[in-house]
Amino acid sequence: MTPALPVTVIGGYLGAGKTTLVNHLLRTSGLRLAVLVNEFGALPIDSDLIEAEGDALVSIAGGCVCCEYGDDLVGAVMQVMALEPKPDHILLESSGVAIPGSILASLLFVDGLRGDGVVVVADAAEIMNTAGNRYLADTIERQLADADILVLNKADLVDEAALDSVRNWLGAQVPGTRILPAVQGQVPHDALLGSVPLPRRGHRISGHAAGLFSSVVLHPSGPVDPVALATSLAEGGHGLVRAKGYVANEAGGQTLIQVVGARWTVEPAEPGHQTGVVCIGLKSGFDPGRLDGLGLVEAV
Amino acid sequence: MPTKIYAAKKIITMSHTRPEATHVAVRDGKILGAGTLEELERWGDYTLDETFADKVLMPGFVEGHAHSSAGSVWDGAYLGWFDRVDPDGKKWVGLKTIDGVVQRLKEAAAAKPDEPIVIGWGLDPIYMDNVRVTRDDLDQACSDRPIVIMHASGHIMNMNTFALEKAGLLKPGLNHPGIPLGGDGLPMGELKSPEIMGPAGAKVGFDRGKAIEGSSAGLISYARLCVRAGVTTATDLARALTEESVAQALRITGAPDFPLCLVPFRIMMGLSPEDLVNFVAGIKAKSTERCDLGRIKVVADGSIQGFTARLLWPGYQNGAPNGQWYVAPEQMAEIYERALAAGVMVHTHTNGNEATQLAIETLEAALKKVPSPDNRFTLQHCQLATPAQFRRMARLGMCVNLFANHHYYWGDEHYKYTVGPERAERMNACRTALDSGVPMTIHSDAPVTPLGPLFTAWAAVTRRTASGRVQGAGEKITVAEALEAITLGAAFTLGMDHLIGSIEAGKRADFAVLEDDPFAVDPEKLKDVAVWGTVQGGRVFAAADI
Numbered sequence: 110m111t112p113a114l115p116v117t118v119i120g121g122y123l124g125a126g127k128t129t130l131v132n133h134l135l136r137t138s139g140l141r142l143a144v145l146v147n148e149f150g151a152l153p154i155d156s157d158l159i160e161a162e163g164d165a166l167v168s169i170a171g172g173c174v175c176c177e178y179g180d181d182l183v184g185a186v187m188q189v190m191a192l193e194p195k196p197d198h199i200l201l202e203s204s205g206v207a208i209p210g211s212i213l214a215s216l217l218f219v220d221g222l223r224g225d226g227v228v229v230v231a232d233a234a235e236i237m238n239t240a241g242n243r244y245l246a247d248t249i250e251r252q253l254a255d256a257d258i259l260v261l262n263k264a265d266l267v268d269e270a271a272l273d274s275v276r277n278w279l280g281a282q283v284p285g286t287r288i289l290p291a292v293q294g295q296v297p298h299d300a301l302l303g304s305v306p307l308p309r310r311g312h313r314i315s316g317h318a319a320g321l322f323s324s325v326v327l328h329p330s331g332p333v334d335p336v337a338l339a340t341s342l343a344e345g346g347h348g349l350v351r352a353k354g355y356v357a358n359e360a361g362g363q364t365l366i367q368v369v370g371a372r373w374t375v376e377p378a379e380p381g382h383q384t385g386v387v388c389i390g391l392k393s394g395f396d397p398g399r400l401d402g403l404g405l406v407e408a409v
Numbered sequence: 410m411p412t413k414i415y416a417a418k419k420i421i422t423m424s425h426t427r428p429e430a431t432h433v434a435v436r437d438g439k440i441l442g443a444g445t446l447e448e449l450e451r452w453g454d455y456t457l458d459e460t461f462a463d464k465v466l467m468p469g470f471v472e473g474h475a476h477s478s479a480g481s482v483w484d485g486a487y488l489g490w491f492d493r494v495d496p497d498g499k500k501w502v503g504l505k506t507i508d509g510v511v512q513r514l515k516e517a518a519a520a521k522p523d524e525p526i527v528i529g530w531g532l533d534p535i536y537m538d539n540v541r542v543t544r545d546d547l548d549q550a551c552s553d554r555p556i557v558i559m560h561a562s563g564h565i566m567n568m569n570t571f572a573l574e575k576a577g578l579l580k581p582g583l584n585h586p587g588i589p590l591g592g593d594g595l596p597m598g599e600l601k602s603p604e605i606m607g608p609a610g611a612k613v614g615f616d617r618g619k620a621i622e623g624s625s626a627g628l629i630s631y632a633r634l635c636v637r638a639g640v641t642t643a644t645d646l647a648r649a650l651t652e653e654s655v656a657q658a659l660r661i662t663g664a665p666d667f668p669l670c671l672v673p674f675r676i677m678m679g680l681s682p683e684d685l686v687n688f689v690a691g692i693k694a695k696s697t698e699r700c701d702l703g704r705i706k707v708v709a710d711g712s713i714q715g716f717t718a719r720l721l722w723p724g725y726q727n728g729a730p731n732g733q734w735y736v737a738p739e740q741m742a743e744i745y746e747r748a749l750a751a752g753v754m755v756h757t758h759t760n761g762n763e764a765t766q767l768a769i770e771t772l773e774a775a776l777k778k779v780p781s782p783d784n785r786f787t788l789q790h791c792q793l794a795t796p797a798q799f800r801r802m803a804r805l806g807m808c809v810n811l812f813a814n815h816h817y818y819w820g821d822e823h824y825k826y827t828v829g830p831e832r833a834e835r836m837n838a839c840r841t842a843l844d845s846g847v848p849m850t851i852h853s854d855a856p857v858t859p860l861g862p863l864f865t866a867w868a869a870v871t872r873r874t875a876s877g878r879v880q881g882a883g884e885k886i887t888v889a890e891a892l893e894a895i896t897l898g899a900a901f902t903l904g905m906d907h908l909i910g911s912i913e914a915g916k917r918a919d920f921a922v923l924e925d926d927p928f929a930v931d932p933e934k935l936k937d938v939a940v941w942g943t944v945q946g947g948r949v950f951a952a953a954d955i
Contacts, residue, residue, distance in 0.1 A: 123737050179649070179679045181616075183608040206734040214585060215604030218577055218612065244719075244738055244767055247731050 113223035113376070114190060116199040116216055117302060117369075120209030120252050121230035122239050126262035127202050128153040130230055130294035134200065135173055138298035143189035143196035144175040145182070147204040182212070186219055198225070198302050206248055210255035223376075226369030228301055229256035233275050233290070234266045240282075253283050257370030258301060258350060264290040287350045287370045289391060290321075297322055300350045300389055322350075325397040327386045329404035332357045335364035339373035341403060342366070342386070348394035354386030412436045412455040413947075414446065419926055420466045422912040423896050433466065435918040438698070438947035442914045460949065464941055465926045467892070468911050469641025469919030470862040471899035473810045474789050474852035477645040477671070479634055481627030482530050482856045486517035489531030489561055493859055496630035498637060498952065505537065507546050514550035514558075526555045526572075526614050530856070533561040535822060536875070543591065544570045544598030555613040561818075563857065564715040566606040567598050568613070576612040625657040632669040637952045638861045639921030639940040640669070642900070642909055646756070646789065647674035647706035655692050655702065662699040668943060668950040670699050670919075672903055674706040674756060677736065682743040690751040698917075698946055701905065706789070707744055707757040708735045710764035713792060713827050714819055718761030720793065726829040732761060741771050745786070749779035754904055755786050756810070762793040769801050782806055785848070787902045790815075792836045793828065799838070799845035808902040811837040813851040813869040814858040816881075820874035834881035839869045843890060850899035851891070863927065866891035867936035888932050920944040 119127050131144055132155045146153050152167065154175050160168040165188070167175040174192065178185035178201075189196055199222075203209050209227045216222050229252055232239075240249040253259065259279060264272055272290065279288055289296050300322060329338065335358050342352045352368035355378055363378040366386055385407070388400065400406050413435050420430040422443050434441035434449040441452050449455070483495045488510050491503045504510050510532065518527045527550070534540050547556045547569035555572030559565075573579045573596055581594040587605035591597035600606050610616065628645075635643050648654065650673060662671050675689045685705060693703030710732050711717020716725055717732040724731055736744075741757075748755045759765040765788055772786055787808040788794070792815065794802075802809065816837045824833035835841070842849040851865050869891045874880050886894070900910030909917050924939035942951040 123739055177679070181607075181611075183611045187611075205737040205740075208733070211602075211604045215608050218605075218608045220577060242738075244734075244763070248734055 111221065112365075113221055114195065114199060115223050115225035115302075115367075116186075116201060116213070117225045118201045118203055118209045118213045118227045119230065120203045120207060120212075120227060120255065121205070122232070122236075122245070122249060122252065123205035124235065125205075125230040125232045126260075126294050127230050130228075130260060130262070130291075130296070131200055131202055132158065133294040133296070134298050134302065135169060135171070138198075138302055139171070140197040140298075140302060141172040141194065142169075143192070143199045144169070144173065145178045145185050145189070145199060145201045146175065147178060147202065147207070153202065182215060183219060186216060186222065190219075190221060206245075208248070208251050208255060210251075223374060224372075225302070225367070226257040226372050227255050228258045228260060229253060230260045230262050230294070231279070233261050233263045233272060236261075237275060237278055250282070253279070253286070256283065256286050257372045259283070259286050259288045260294070260296055260301075261288055261290045262294055263292070265292045285371060287348075287391070287394070289350065297389075321392055322389055323392045323395060323397065324387060324389045324409050325400065326354070326407045326409055327352075327388055327400050327404050328384065328407060329356055329386075332359045332361070334359060335366055335375040338386075338403065339366045339368060339375050342388065343368045343371050343373040347388075347390070347399050348396065349388050349390045350395070352386050352388040355382040355384050356386060357384055410437045412441060412452055413458050414449050414455045415458045415461050415466070415944075416446070417461040417466045418463050420912060421468075421892070421926070421928065423468050423893055424911045424913045430912070433912055433918075433920075435944075435947045438918055440912060440914055440916050440918050443912045461922055461941075465923040466912065467639070467921045467923060467927070468896040469909065469943055469945060470639045470895050470921050471850070471903070471905075471910060472635070472638075472640050472643040472852060472855070472860060472862060472895075473787075473850045473899035473902050474646050474812075475643055475855040475860055477628050477631040477648070478624075479855035479860055480630030480632070481624045483630060485528035485530045486513055487531050488513060488529045488558060490533050490536040491859075493531070494637060496633040496637075498955075507537070507540060507542060510542065511546055511550045514547065514556060518551040518554065518556075524554075526557060527551050528615065529556065529558040531561050532558050532567065541589075541597065541599060542567050544568060544573060544596070547598065555615070557610060557613060557615040561857065562712070562714055564601060564712065566600045566610065568600065568609070569598070572613045573598070576609040578609060625654060625661060628658065628661045628671065629667075632667060632671075633955045634855070634860050635669045636943050636950045636955045637940060638863075639923065639943055640860065640862060641919035641921070641943050641945040642670040642672060642701075642903075642905065643860075644903070645671055645673040647676040649679055650675045650688075650692070652692075655695065659695060659697060659700050663697060666948075667699055668945050668948070668955065670701060670909070670917075670945065672701045672704065672905075674704045677705060677707045677740075677744060682740060682747055685744065686747040686751050686753055689748075689753050693753070701903075703753060704903070705744065705748055705753060705755045707741060707755055709741065709757055709759045709768055710734060710761050713760050714822060716827070718793070719763040719767075720761040720828070721763045721766065725827060727826065731763070734764075738767060738771060741767065742775060745772055745775040746779055749775055749781045749784060754784075756789050756902075757786070758789045760790045760792050762795055762798065765791055765794045765798050769798060769805065769807070772807065773801075773805055776805060785902060785904055789852075790854075793832060794838065794842075795835075796838075796841050796845070799841050799847050803846040808848040808850075809842050810850045810852050810899070810902055811839055811842065811869070812854060813837055813839065813865050814853045816872065817868040817874055818858050820880045821876045821878070824874075824880060835884060836881070837869075838881075838884045839886045839890070839894070840884040843886060848898065848901045850894045850902050852899075861936070862895035863938050863940070864936040866895050866927075867932070869894065870932050870935060888928060888935060891935075892927060918944055918947040
């Protein structure tokens with residue numbers, strides 16, 4: 110069985126830094142990404158990354174591609190799913206007024222896709238103003254509410270007090286949503302995408318810029334109910350941003366668990382994987398000790 | 410070129426200096442003059458044409474908001490409640506029961522056994538006491554091929570079991586407001602909201618985008634519908650025009666017997682504001698007499714009955730959350746500014762009054778940067794505009810195209826369900842628009858409602874809804890005002906009033922040929938005035954032969 114192709118919707122209002130974030134992920138993730146954009150205006154890919162521009166598809170360094178979806182999202186998704194070799198992950202950059210959760214919902218009909226999560230980018234300097242705009246207030250509210258992970262971008266453009274105040278404000282708007290401050294979209298890619306390295310002995314999890322993040326591997330003590338574990342990781346207040354890994358299930362097989370913010374999925378897996386769940390969180394909000402009740406916590 | 414003088418029972422010119430005439434002289438596809446035969450003889454040699462001796466001529470009607478897909482939808486089976494005439498002139502009787510719908514689908518499926526999919530359109534169960542059409546119903550018509558039906562509103566899709574299965578939706582446990590379930594826990598056959606209808610349609614081979622956009626081949630059937638309705642100039646509002654589709658439209662409209670001047674608008678989607686305005690400014694020069702290019706359509710919000718229109722307080726009567734923006738305010742501002750600077754006209758779809766407010770404020774700001782007193786930026790539909798909004802539009806040089814047909818077809822629904830009596834009565838406020846000094850036209854939005862400017866005029870004159878009630882008598886306009894709206898009024902909003910819209914010396918010889926005098930009939934019968942055909946650019950098109 111081919112594993113489902115993960116899709117991450119990147120939403121947020123105009124100018125928040127969605128495109129910057131996409132380019133950062135193209136440069137750092139090491140994944141073959143297929144980037145779908147609502148419309149080609151000025152091409153939303155840094156020019157040094159572009160290898161060739163076709164009619165419908167732009168080739169990007171590292172085997173990545175970009176294409177426009179306009180009003181035919183499903184058609185564009187089918188097109189990138191047919192690529193050989195297949196992309197590792199689809200990034201769907203929505204338009205500035207779109208409601209990202211609706212976009213993700215529309216993809217759930219496409220067989221072979223897995224909604225990985227909704228990442229909403231907010232401009233630290235502007236988000237409160239935009240949310241106060243009488244034309245946009247409810248749109249911003251809905252966008253924020255759809256976020257599994259909020260990237261609070263342009264954190265360098267405001268002073269510490271202002272950053273605190275926007276964080277507090279966001280915390281009140283969408284309690285429980287993971288908020289990652291960032292400068293120029295530079296969020297560690299494994300905090301956002303399905304590239305959480307699966308646990309291997311001696312493997313080092315890298316890329317945690319500025320030491321903001323910490324990672325551990327959780328080893329449940331025996332077979333678990335994967336749904337219960339995934340729910341606990343996603344909703345248990347541990348402060349996790351992402352988690353991914355294989356666990357032994359009560360039926361004697363293995364299950365792949367993936368958590369993005371408060372969203373989780375479980376899928377049956379072929380046996381034989383090294384078990385353990387990599388958990389990543391912001392140091393400021395993630396206390397690995399709190400995972401103790403779920404199994405053995407191994408530092409990495 | 411020879412001169413032809415047409416004699417008519419009466420010629421209604423829509424010119425204030427000479428409202429009526431008995432003869433009109435035509436040379437080179439243009440009007441030499443309208444008057445008496447004696448006056449027109451001064452132009453020299455002529456032939457007198459008596460074809461219209463017992464007909465009434467008006468300026469060719471101008472449809473300011475319709476879609477060429479009004480032609481191509483007829484590739485599918487018509488399932489609507491009201492009688493409707495197809496491009497061949499065949500009248501399809503409106504269907505009043507589910508059994509009737511099933512029967513027509515069965516016939517459609519049998520008529521095209523090789524088509525991989527059976528398509529229906531125009532279904533509107535609100536007239537059947539909101540009965541729900543189920544997949545079981547549709548399975549009776551055809552169970553071995555997918556059936557896909559678009560409702561008249563465009564906001565609901567129906568599928569049979571075969572199609573739902575193919576779409577991967579025939580499974581328990583679906584939890585989405587756009588997928589209503591039946592008693593058995595499986596989808597009952599209706600699908601709602603674009604994010605469900607689009608992908609589900611795509612999976613069974615139904616391209617909803619294309620169905621809305623129409624096809625180039627459909628331009629011909631669209632033009633035939635226009636001849637039957639007395640329309641000589643019609644918008645195609647709007648299409649995702651490309652160099653290729655523009656070339657195709659120019660080729661099709663360039664045929665010597667193409668009976669229409671088409672006015673295609675470029676939809677805003679798919680291009681950055683800069684590229685959009687440059688593209689549209691660039692194709693303007695390719696305009697011909699029968700394909701007038703160089704305009705943009707912006708879509709600001711959704712629809713009122715779909716609860717996607719953006720409303721000012723107090724919003725929807727049932728407490729539904731406010732609708733959805735289809736453009737960000739900054740994008741609208743950039744399009745307006747660039748378009749004003751490039752001399753490109755923009756028409757903006759606004760249904761809710763909050764969308765109207767945004768368009769007004771955005772244009773006001775843009776006009777301060779790029780002063781353009783005669784901009785004619787037009788709000789399309791603009792159904793819920795307030796009196797204050799109309800006054801402000803007038804001062805900014807804006808125009809409006811109100812959806813008079815919608816008031817007839819869905820006015821009762823708005824009264825009961827969406828916005829309630831007071832706001833339903835002031836929807837499509839033609840009287841207020843004219844009294845405020847906003848240049849105004851009215852439209853069908855075909856294929857959403859049937860193309861037929863005389864019907865549209867009737868709807869604005871009588872303010873009747875489908876149930877027969879007069880709703881919002883204070884917004885009635887006179888027959889003369891309504892006839893001006895469907896001729897000169899529409900021409901003005903398109904920036905074409907120097908070319909078309911009245912029968913006056915120098916204008917294009919575009920006539921609607923009518924069997925009766927619309928001023929002489931009871932206003933309640935205005936919609937029943939029969940159309941013989943048209944004259945477009947001096948070429949005669951009889952509906953009976955088209």
